[in-house]
Amino acid sequence: MHPRESWSAVIGGRRYRVSTATLIASDEYWDGHNWERRGTNTFLYRTPKGGYFTAFLTMREGARDSLEPISEAEA
Numbered sequence: 001m002h003p004r005e006s007w008s009a010v011i012g013g014r015r016y017r018v019s020t021a022t023l024i025a026s027d028e029y030w031d032g033h034n035w036e037r038r039g040t041n042t043f044l045y046r047t048p049k050g051g052y053f054t055a056f057l058t059m060r061e062g063a064r065d066s067l068e069p070i071s072e073a074e075a
Contacts, residue, residue: 002028003043003055009067016053016067021045024052024075039063044075 008017026043040063043055052075056066 003057003065007055007067011067011069014051014069016045016047016051016069018045018055021047021053046075 003018005019008015008019010016022045024044024046026041028041028043039060040056040058043057045053045055047053050072051069052072053067053069056068058065
């Protein structure tokens with residue numbers, strides 16, 4: 001389970017794109033059967049301009065995938 005390359009969002013007037021950002025870390029883990037970990041995976045990205053955001057992918061019923069900008073300290 002990986003974020004779609006075409007995924008982007010405008011938050012606070014800034015556009016965050018998976019396709020142009022660099023994946024820094026994730027909590028995905030292959031357990032021998034699938035990549036989903038507790039139903040949710042988190043991916044940390046760095047934008048070309050030095051910003052950071054997280055992408056959350058979920059398999060949980062009623063939950064939605066989301067993209068959230070974070071500070072350098074949080075990253």
